[in-house]
Amino acid sequence: MNTSTNAPFHLRGNYAPVFDEVTTDQLEVRGSIPVELDGRYFRNGANPITGESAHWFLGDGMIHGVRLREGRADWYRNRWVKTPFHENPTKPVIDLENLDFSSENSKANTHVVSHAGRILCLEEGHVPWEISDELETVGPHSFDGRLDGSFTAHPKICPLTGEMLAFGYGFLPPTYLTFLRVSATGELVQQKAIDIPAPVMMHDFNITANRVIFMDLPVVFDLDLAMTGSMPFSFQRDNGARLGVMDRDRNDANVQWLDIDPCYVFHPVNSYDVDDHVIIDVARYPSMWETGSGSFNTKAELWRWDIDTVAGKVTETQLDDRPIEFGRIADNRVGLDYQYGYAVSLDLANTETSDSQSGTIVKYDLAADRSSIWDLGEGRDPGEFVFVGRPGTDVEDDGWLLGYVYDRAEDRSSLAIFDASQPGEAPIAEVLLPQRVPFGFHGSWIWD
Ligand SMILES: [Fe+2]
Secondary structure: OOOOOOOOHHHOHHHOOOOOOOEEOOOEEEEOOOOOOOEEEEEEEEOOOOOOOOOHHHOOEEEEEEEEEOOEEEEEEEEEOOOHHHHOOOOOOOEOOOOEOOOOOOOOOOEEEEEOOEEEEEOOOOOOEEEOOOOOEEEEOOOOOOOOOOOOOOOEEOOOOOOEEEEEEOOOOOOOEEEEEEOOOOOEEEEEEEOOOOOEOOOOOEEOOOEEEEEEOOEEEOHHHHHHOOOOEEEOHHHOEEEEEEEOOOOOOOEEEEEEOOOEEEEEEEEEEEOOEEEEEEEEEOOOOEOEOOOOOOOOEEEEEEEEOOOOEEEEEEOOOOOOEEEEOOHHHOOOOOOEEEEEEOOHHHHHOOOOOOOEEEEEEOOOOEEEEEEOOOOEEEOOOEEEEOOOOOOOOOEEEEEEEEEOOOOEEEEEEEEOOOOOOOOOEEEEOOOOOOOOOOEEEEEO
């Protein structure tokens, strides 16, 4: 592990990459794995092949996966996504010199989702990369050649229609933003240009049963930063901030833009319609990258945006003052009224002075305006936790939270499984992994 205190935070401690691709079916389990969990937990993250990267977000994608079945942990394996950077690790991410903007040049490092029988590794600047259910790379997935551009790492799979709604953004005019619709059977059936004034970093978006809502926030493409090889974006307050509400099912739909206070949001928690209103809960940063894109010097807190589409205004309310990220909900509540959200309480601003991602898991009961936590204990650091609902139940929080936990004393990680309805209780099972899993980004539970 890189313990140099001179290294940037994303190359230190448990942010540092691992270099072995491991496969093992010899896994120690503490507690008992629920027998209903028949599938795979896959999680993506940046793991630079060379050991170096200019920014946390620019390392090569590596998936860590655990297969659960009949109360057992069948295997753990980790694999890089074999993108063009695997062959040529020093290739520039943004190749201004050779004008190589191939949509396959993905780091594929941000999320991994399953839709229409494919497992897709996503990174917002390029097309998805498909992997097998044993983490072997299949190749770039451009939807039969229909997509030649970017595809967000945060598509939303609508529980009502099975469609995967998405968008792509870029920094070359004239089209900075495109709405994308993938049918329930996996065809890219709609690409609709959306007009926004400037090329902004749009990391995520929101859907409801009737609408999509874009977040045009003032983290704007910055050519000077692009020339340095780092994340080419900076906070430009003058750009303003606005939400774009669009009827999701009308081809000719216009976008209604509503101003909000400048801020940044990587991740919403959820969104839903209430008649003429749209409610969006987000992890909101007051700003992002005001002085360079290398560090996080602000923290995100839970806010609610109540959009009144008739009056044309947004009411912004802070709901909690804990630092949070990685909000997740039940997959079957995406875009629908919901009661429970889960997040990791962590302060990324602290990563500048600490090698850990120390934190707790928070459960929000938004109906009761209450929250509760799981404290993992001293020296045990969680990443994102995903909610997996128990099959056959309608109770929203009847299920489990799954995620990787890094144990600093042992310098290894485990897959922890909590009962989502019992905050504060110890994990019902932990699968001890043969190596540490570096702090990463997003994952999914994929039913068999
Ligand atoms: Fe993300």
